[in-house]
Amino acid sequence: MLENHGLFDIGAYLMEHGKDGRGGSLSAGTGLAEAGETYVAEALVRLERELAIQVMDDGVHWEQSPMYHNEVLRCVLEVLRMAKRRGISLPPALTGQARAMALADLAWMKPDRTQPCGGDSDRTDLRDVFTLAAWLLKDEELRFAGYERLDFDSVWDLGEEAALEYRSMKSKAPERLFYPMEQSGNWCLRSGWGWDGDYLHFKCGSLGGGHGHFDKLHMDLCVAGEDVLIDSGRYTYVDGSLRRQLKSSCAHNVPVVDWQEYTQCAGSWEVKGRTAPAARDWCKKGPYTLLQGSHLGYLPAGVLVNRRILSIGSRIHVIADEFYGAGTHVCGQMFHLNPAGRVELGEDGFLYRGARAETAFYRLKPSEGGEAEGMELEETPVSFHYNQLEYAPCVSLWREAPLFVSMITVAAGYEAGDPNPYTVERVPVTAPVTGRQLGDGEAEGLRIRDGRHSWLVILNHLETGADGEYIGADGHYGLGRVMVMDETEPGSRLTVLQW
Structure with missing residues (x-):
């Protein structure tokens, strides 16, 4: 992409200036202009082909690293800018890919307008990307995510008229608050588009290229605009213990088995043990959102x-x-927390205390x-x-037991300074047809209260069928594998999010 967007720029320059006397003699200038046309034509063929290969249907670049996604997007936007300036017609696919990539940025943008630190990415402000993309693509939602005015670099590249036009462009906050980007394995849920919004990003996709990290099943979490659960980032490209640690699964908010890596670094860019994501599923009904993912990395260990x-x-x-599996294993959950806050351990979990938000993490112990x-x-x-390196609190929960093992942690956020309104408790799950109480290895129930609401959650670990087909708790029953209800709502019943 870098090479061919450069080839386009060179060709566009030669097309414009080859005939204006800068090429020496008239014949030499004509030859340069013709060469420019050839360069532009070839560059567009290559760029269109490369984007078709590299960009997934949801607009995410295959590297699975937001920073390098934006390296490619920047190249495409530069082609659009130069084509507009030189009056060069572009294939519609090129503009379409630019829009899709910019909208993918919009989907995973955090409340503070930065990109997630997934893969080899920094905590980079995305507004300059949105600003340029909004003007080139005339998109109101991208305009909303950009700066109020053209930034200095954009004014330099686009000119005074563009600055005036950008200020007059209409801006519209996106209506969507949930983005399932299934092809790349990224799901993003938010409460709104303000700087004080809540945000969840769940990842279960392919490794990508050398910039990918071992982050299948990772989650980023923001409450009231503040980072709570974070990605550990990259720090360096120099191969060594720190480079490998930051790429590892244990550097992410994921479930782990026996503290082992399912993929191993074989260098700064190379890996051994490529594995596939699996069982990706999602459902959204009203205020309830279910995200699911699995991977095959621990199958050699029988898990x-x-x-x-x-x-x-x-x-x-x-x-x-x-x-799932056989034998005895140490099963764990990793939680990496914002270094700007502090973490307190308690008997039933831990608490993150930040400047704007607090989040209680409740671990459900086996009954x-x-x-x-x-x-x-x-x-x-x-x-x-x-x-730039610093250190942050990391909480690891673990359980050593024969499989099957279930580990459930509830993260419940609230505004800093407010009292914690939440309580979480286990609820026995029964099958009313037989009157049998199901074991933890079959199904689990929990009740979450916040002082105004009481939510009942039922999780079935097996298939729905036989004497486990109609299950629930406290007079509320259904046929689903994941069910939830607000018990305080008159006439409410269990909502099935996974059958």
Whole structure:
């Protein structure tokens, strides 16, 4: 992309200036202009082909790194800018890909207008990208995400008239608050488009290229515009223990098995043990959103790991990890937290305290008991900008037991300074036809209260059928594998999010 967008720029320059006397003699100038036309034509053929190969149907670049997604988008926007300036006609696919990539940026943009630190990415402000894209594509939603005025670089590139036109452009906040980008494996949920919004990003996609990290089933979380769960970033491209640690699965907010890596670094860019995402699913009904993903990385160890995240609104998230297989294993959950806040451990979980937001993390202990388990807090490296390193709190929850193992953690956020309104408790799950109470390995129930609402959640770990086909708790029953209801609503019943 870098090479061929440069070829386009050279060709466009020669087309404009080859005949104006800068090429020496008239014949020489004509020859340069003709060469420019050839360069432009060839560059457009290559660019259209490369974008068709590299950009997925949801607009995300295959590298699976927002920073390099934007490197490519910048190249395409430069082609659009030069084509507009020189009066060169472009294939519609080129403009379409630019729009799709810019809208993917919009989907995963965090409340503070930065990109997620996924893969080899920094915490970079996206507004300059949106500003340029909005003017070139005449898009009101991108205009909303951009600067109020053209930034200095854009004025330099586009000129005074563009600056005036941009200020007069209409701006419109996107109506959508949920973006399922299924082809790349990115799902983004938000409460709104303000700087104080809530935000969840769940990832279950391919590794991508050398800039990809081992982040299948990772989640980023913001509450009231503040980072709570973060990606550890990249720091360096120099191969070594720190480069490999920051690419590892344990540097992300994921479920892990035996503290082992399912993919191993073989250098700064090379890997061993490519694995595939699986079982990706989602459902949204009213205030309830279900996201699911799995991967095959631990199959050599005889374990299949599956993550389901049930979001109630945008501040309550039930993180349910399932470990299927045989034998005894240490099953874990990693949580990397914003270094700007502090973390307090408690008997039933831990609490993040930030400047604007607090989030309580409740771990549900097994109802049977008797298993070895623990919760540990340590400081681990994070990097929000290249060559800048700091340390942040990381909480790891673990349980050593024969499989099947279920680990459920509820993250519930609220405004800093307010009292914690939440309580979380286990609820026995029964099958009313037989009157049998189901074990934790079959299904689990929990109740979440915030002082105004009481939500009942039912999670079925097996298929719906036989004596486990109609299950629930406290007089509320259904046929789903994931069900939820607000018990305080008159006449409410369980909403099925996964059958």
